[in-house]
Amino acid sequence: xxxxxxxxxxxxxxxxxxxxxxxxRVREIGVYCEIYPYDVDVSFIKDFAASGIILSxxxxxxxxxxxxxxxxxxxxxxxPVLGICYGMQTMAHxxxxxxxxxxxxxxxxxxxxxxxxxxxxxxxxxxxxxWMSHGDKVVDLGYEFEVIASSENAPIAAMAHKTxxxxxxxYHPEVTHSAxxxxxxxxxxxxxxxxEALWNPASIxxxxxxxxxxxxxxxxxxxxxxGGVDSSVVAALLHKAIGEQLTCVFVDTGLLRLHExxxxxxxxxxNMHVNVVRVNAEERFLAKLEGVxxxxxxxxxxxxxxxxxxxxxxxxxxxxxxxxxxxxxxDVIESAGSSSGKAHVIKSHHNxxxxxxxxxxxxxxxxxxxxxxxxxxxxxxxxxxYRMVYRHxxxxxxxGVRILGEVKKDYADILRQADxxxxxxxxxxxxxxxxxQAFAVFLPVKSVGVMGDQxxxxxxxxxxxxxxxxxxxxxWAHLPYELVGLxxxxxxxxxxxxxxxxxxxxGKPPGTIEWE
Numbered sequence: 001x002x003x004x005x006x007x008x009x010x011x012x013x014x015x016x017x018x019x020x021x022x023x024x025r026v027r028e029i030g031v032y033c034e035i036y037p038y039d040v041d042v043s044f045i046k047d048f049a050a051s052g053i054i055l056s057x058x059x060x061x062x063x064x065x066x067x068x069x070x071x072x073x074x075x076x077x078x079x080p081v082l083g084i085c086y087g088m089q090t091m092a093h094x095x096x097x098x099x100x101x102x103x104x105x106x107x108x109x110x111x112x113x114x115x116x117x118x119x120x121x122x123x124x125x126x127x128x129x130x131w132m133s134h135g136d137k138v139v140d141l142g143y144e145f146e147v148i149a150s151s152e153n154a155p156i157a158a159m160a161h162k163t164x165x166x167x168x169x170x171y172h173p174e175v176t177h178s179a180x181x182x183x184x185x186x187x188x189x190x191x192x193x194x195x196e197a198l199w200n201p202a203s204i205x206x207x208x209x210x211x212x213x214x215x216x217x218x219x220x221x222x223x224x225x226x227g228g229v230d231s232s233v234v235a236a237l238l239h240k241a242i243g244e245q246l247t248c249v250f251v252d253t254g255l256l257r258l259h260e261x262x263x264x265x266x267x268x269x270x271n272m273h274v275n276v277v278r279v280n281a282e283e284r285f286l287a288k289l290e291g292v293x294x295x296x297x298x299x300x301x302x303x304x305x306x307x308x309x310x311x312x313x314x315x316x317x318x319x320x321x322x323x324x325x326x327x328x329x330x331d332v333i334e335s336a337g338s339s340s341g342k343a344h345v346i347k348s349h350h351n352x353x354x355x356x357x358x359x360x361x362x363x364x365x366x367x368x369x370x371x372x373x374x375x376x377x378x379x380x381x382x383x384x385x386y387r388m389v390y391r392h393x394x395x396x397x398x399x400g401v402r403i404l405g406e407v408k409k410d411y412a413d414i415l416r417q418a419d420x421x422x423x424x425x426x427x428x429x430x431x432x433x434x435x436x437q438a439f440a441v442f443l444p445v446k447s448v449g450v451m452g453d454q455x456x457x458x459x460x461x462x463x464x465x466x467x468x469x470x471x472x473x474x475x476w477a478h479l480p481y482e483l484v485g486l487x488x489x490x491x492x493x494x495x496x497x498x499x500x501x502x503x504x505x506x507g508k509p510p511g512t513i514e515w516e
Contacts, residue, residue, distance in 0.1 A: 001210060004203045007195035009033040010050035012040070014058025014068060014086050017472070020330065022056060022084065022174040024371050025182065030197025031189045032369075035333055042073045052080040052193035055087025057172065061101070061136050062086075062093045069094060080165035080192045082120075085134055088168025092159065096142035102135055102153065109177065112157045116148045119191045120160065120167045124180045130157075131177035134170060165192050201381040204374070205237065208366045212241035219321035221364055222314050224306075225250045225276060226396070227264040229389055230326030230367060233379040237366050238324055239274045240382065247275045247320065249313045251306055254282025255398030255412060258420040267385060281309055282409075289400065289407040295516035298407065302397040314361075323361040327368045328375055392437045393471075401516040403442045410497070411459075415442040417495045418461045425487045426465075435477040438465035440491075441504075441515045449492070449499030458499035461491060466513055474508040 009026055013019045013035050026033045036044070038055070045053075053074055060068045070090050074081060083091040089099045110132045114121050130151075138156045141147065149158035149169070158169045167188070173181030189195045221238060225231050225248035238246045248268065252261040261278070268274040288301050314320060367375055379389035395401050402419075403411045419440040426432040441462040449456040463484070468474035488501035504511075 001206060002198060002203070004198045004207050005032050007031060007051045007193070007198065008048075009052050009054060009189065009193065009195070010045065010048050011035045011054045011056060012038045012045075012070065012074070012087075013056050014038050014060065014090075016057035016059075016085065017470075018172055018174055019056040020333065020371070021470070022054060024373065025174045025185055026054075026189065027199055027371065027374065029182065029186050029189060030199045031195045032199045038068065038070065042071055045071060045073055046077065050077075050079055051195050052082070052188065053077075054188075055081065055083040055091060057085030057087060057133070060086060062089050062099045063101075063136070075166070080188065081167070082188050083166075083168035084174070085170060085172060088159065088170055089134075089136055089138055091166065091168050092138045092141060092145060092156075095144050095161075097138055097145065098140035098142075099136050100139045102137050108132065110151045110153065110157075110171065112149045112151045112171070114149045114158075116146070116160070118148055118160050118167070119165075120158070120169075120184060120187050121148065122187050122191060124183050124187075129177075129179045130171035130173070130181075131175045132171045137170060138168075167192075201374075201377045204370070204378055205240070205381060208237055209241040212238060212364065212366055215364060216242055216245065216322055219245065220317065220319045221246050221322040221324050222317055222320040222361070223248045223324040224310050225264065225268065227256065227260055228326070228394060229372070229379065229391065230328060230375060232264075232267075232384060232388060233375050233382065234324055234326045234367060235268060235274055236272065236379065236382040236384055238364070239272060244275060246324075247277060247317055249310055250276050250278045251309050251313075252278060252280050252282065253285045253302065253306065253398055253400075254280075254409070255285060255302070255400045255407070257394070257399075258416040263388075267388060272383075277313055279309055279313060281305075284309070285400075286407065286409055291406060293405045295401055298400050298516075299397050302400050321362060322364045324364040324366070327365040329367075329369055329371050332368055390433070392432075392435075392439070394439075395514060399442075401514060402439060403444070404515060405444045411442050411444070414459065414495060414497045415440060415461065418442075418491045418498060418501075421490045421494060422463055422487055425483065425490065429480075429483050431465075431477075431479060431483065434467075435465045435479075436468045436471070436474065437513060438463070438477070440464070447500040456499045458497050460500045460502060461498055462502045462504050462515070463487065464504045464513070464515070466508065468508070468513075471513065472508075474513055476505045476507055479503075 011023055011033055023033050023035050055070050093099050110130055112128050112130050114126045137154045145159045145161055147156050148160045151157040154170050160167050173184040225235055235248050269276040288305055292298055376389045399412050399415055400407050422440050443460040446457050447460050465477035466474040467477050484503055491498055491501050
């Protein structure tokens with residue numbers, strides 16, 4: 001079996017909002033890479049044995065943040081280096097160049113002219129549209145670098161070392177707005193670093209299966225199956241690797257979408273012959289949530305009860321030695337600290353809602369190297385239904401946080417039906433895959449309506465749809481009026497208890513994507 005990590009790139013993060021996007025783009029072209037903070041231990045950088053190193057962008061200024069620099073060892077390892085935005089600026093500065101504040105901040109589209117063809121710009125047009133986002137710019141390269149591309153506002157838009165495979169670009173090739181960004185990353189990875197395209201869904205699965213077998217041996221594994229993308233792909237992957245040694249515990253909270261519990265059982269237990277224990281716990285969850293209005297309290301109650309029920313069922317599996325989780329690579333990045341204390345987000349991720357400190361089970365996390373888009377591709381490769389794998393995100397507490405205020409069974413039943421109609425019409429119109437996330441929200445307020453000649457006084461649902469790349473910011477989806485009207489008419493006519501439908505036109509910020 002080939003080593004899919006044999007050729008790999010190291011990305012040193014200076015705090016750019018696009019750093020994870022760099023990694024995703026590199027992996028999309030078939031090369032494995034990992035992200036670490038710029039001040040990670042020097043010994044780690046050396047031991048990583050990268051085929052090349054990418055220095056990300058960041059919010060700092062080299063003239064103000066004297067300690068935010070690329071480690072000197074990066075330039076002593078004899079491997080290619082690509083600096084992006086701040087990465088280019090610190091590299092130029094560290095080699096004796098000069099960086100200054102721009103008179104005009106350059107943000108958005110720019111046109112660059114390539115003045116010298118190097119391996120970085122092989123087989124691409126001389127004039128390109130790119131995406132800039134910087135306040136500083138390199139104004140003097142010193143004597144070791146030369147200009148290879150310019151823009152109107154940045155005469156040094158790209159640079160190359162005269163004798164070593166070091167390159168810098170002032171723009172962001174990782175974003176889709178940069179027309180030939182993919183080709184630039186391919187040139188860097190393949191032609192400059194000498195990498196091979198070994199990273200693809202089939203090879204990822206083969207590698208994961210071998211690692212699972214080596215880790216687990218003949219032991220039994222238990223997995224909390226939620227029906228979400230991550231846990232579903234983990235279930236399929238573990239089943240492929242160890243078959244009957246896997247037992248999935250599916251806790252049906254009563255807060256799932258319409259027919260979702262039955263669909264999960266049909267997919268895994270009936271079609272894939274995975275051993276799934278279904279726990280119908282709707283009454284327990286609704287009893288715990290009675291009278292609770294605060295969204296954070298609802299989340300904690302749902303998460304804690306889920307763990308309790310999962311623990312109860314796991315305890316019945318006397319031979320289970322391992323707990324499988326759907327931890328993915330962004331969870332790993334966000335949970336990691338930086339030696340300088342400048343890590344972006346420091347938070348813990350526990351996919352089953354919180355692990356007990358005295359837990360005796362070992363952890364199996366076969367997705368911890370993968371981004372969400374890679375998880376989806378692996379799921380399709382494993383034979384999971386496309387719509388299950390590419391379904392919109394669904395919160396862990398389920399409809400518990402899409403019902404504003406107290407959660408009641410009749411509220412959940414009404415919302416399930418309304419949400420199902422919404423999804424049906426988005427699918428029929430082709431808009432389901434055009435928006436990033438869509439869902440209905442139950443509002444515990446009543447509004448007057450008229451059905452036929454009778455007055456109605458029933459509840460309100462809100463429809464939400466957003467378009468986003470990273471879910472950090474989002475704009476409300478501009479669905480056609482005719483489509484929104486059709487959905488509204490169907491919900492009011494077909495769902496007993498609804499008299500009015502509204503459409504949420506709030507972006508993020510100032511709003512959040514979910515309502516609670």
